[in-house]
Amino acid sequence: MAAQITPLSYEEPRGNERLRIAICRYLETKGIYTSPSSILIVSGALQALQLISIGLLRKGSTIFLERPSYLFSLSMFQSAEMKLSGLPMDDAGLIPNEIFKLKHQKESAVLYTIPTFHNPTGILMREKRRIELMRICEKEQIPIIEDNVYGDLWIDMPPPAPLKTLDKYGSVLYLGSLSKTLSPGLRIGWMVGPESVIERLSDLKMQTDYGSSSLSQRVALEWFSSGLYEEHLNNVREQLKIRREVAMQALTDYLKRLASWCEPKGGFFIWVKVSKQMQNKHLFERALAEGVLLNPGNIYAKEAYQYLxxxxxxxxxxxIKEGIYRLGKIIQSM
Ligand SMILES: Cc1ncc(COP(=O)(O)O)c(C=O)c1O
Incomplete structure (x- = not known):
């Protein structure tokens, strides 16, 4: 590949065209049919969220989202004076009917969702729920930001098709990334949406950083066009399966009477509910002292202090085994 690299220049505002064509082909495998001009290459999904918050959303807008959510752990939307309005979830994903209860906030509202292997709960939104969510958002004219950065990381079977495949009116902005599957340091992600929106955000991106690294874009192109990305995903899925089993077994061995959890069908996370009422802060500090770094649930929703x-x-x-073993000991002793 090194021999093919010509001097690196700025790429087009939407990103390297060959990479966008390759991403179109990759998206077709998920049932998303789009054109290169509807794709913006971004420096990770996080940058896509930043561009959306600056370029599309107004001050005072409401963002509906799962509660808990990865988005609660970021300050960018709150600091842009937007209101995050959490919707409850069950094991089939977020409960869309709850949107009706927040009717008064609907004006200038958008929905941010991670339907596939949700961060932090690992929940996979079922197909029926996806259809219901799309129906309600269409009826209420609520645009959707679909964050699918974990979508390729299924373990047991491919997940239901993305919400974007059900999008009749161009109201879904779809985000993907290579961070979780290949390499976070590459800083390559993509946003798919109506051409007018993509054009506007590509202008904003040009003004922000003159485009994502050309080198990273060419590396990404090579992964997609060589077929290596698909091969790599198969390996990652095998590894995740092994690791999930180890974690599940360790949880059963060491935390059975102390906590509860569900087996994730893909992604990275297990959302563990500690049975004892305890201060997350104390548990975090004790665990850290014992060499275990925990991710307390209250980062993702204030009230989730009983979750990890x-x-x-x-x-x-x-x-993984040792960490869960130590965690069990610590909880037992508290
Ligand atoms: C749900 C979700 N979206 C977006 C991101 C950011 O990903 P990227 O590295 O592509 O910016 C993360 C990273 O943790 C995430 O969990």
Whole structure:
């Protein structure tokens, strides 16, 4: 590949065209049929959210979202004077009917959702729920930001099709990224939406950073066009399956009477509810002193202080087991 790299210049405002064509082909495998001009290459999904918050949303807008959500752990929307309005979830995903209860906030509202392997709960929104959510959002004219950064990381079977495949009126902005599947440091993601929106946000992106790294875009193109990305995903899924099993077994062995959880069908996370009422802060500090870094639930929703987000993606297998073992000991002693 090194021999093919010509001097690097700025790319087009929407990003490298060949990469956008390759992403179109990749999206077709998910049932999303779009054109390169409806795609903006971004420096990760996080930048897409930033561009949306600056370029599309108004001060005082309401963002409906799952509660808990990854978005509560970011300050950008709140600091842009937007109101985050959480919707409850069950094991089939967020409960769309709850939107009606927040009717008064609907004007200039958008919905941000992570329907597939939700961060932090790992929940996979069922197909029926997706259809219902789309129906309600269409009826209430609420645009949707669909964050699908974990969508490729299914373990047991492919997830239901993205909301974007059900989008009749161009009201879904769809986000994807290579961060969770390939490499977060590459900083390559994509946003799919109506051409007019993509054009506006690509202008804003040009003014922000003159485009994502050309080198990273070419590396991403190589992964997609060589077929290596698909191959790599198969390996990642196999590894995730092994790791999930190790984590599930360790939870059963060491936390059975102390906590409850559901087995995730993909993604990285297990959302663990500690049975004892305890201050997250104390648990966090105790665990840290014992060499275990925890992700307390209240980062993702204030009231989720009895929850922990465990990840089985990053740590080596022995450390996953050891970490859960130590966690069990700590909870028992508190
Ligand atoms: C749901 C979700 N969206 C977006 C991001 C940001 O991803 P990226 O590295 O592509 O900016 C993350 C990272 O943790 C995430 O969990």
């Amino acid at each position: 987000r465990l990840s089985y993606a990053f740590a080596p297998i022995d450390e």
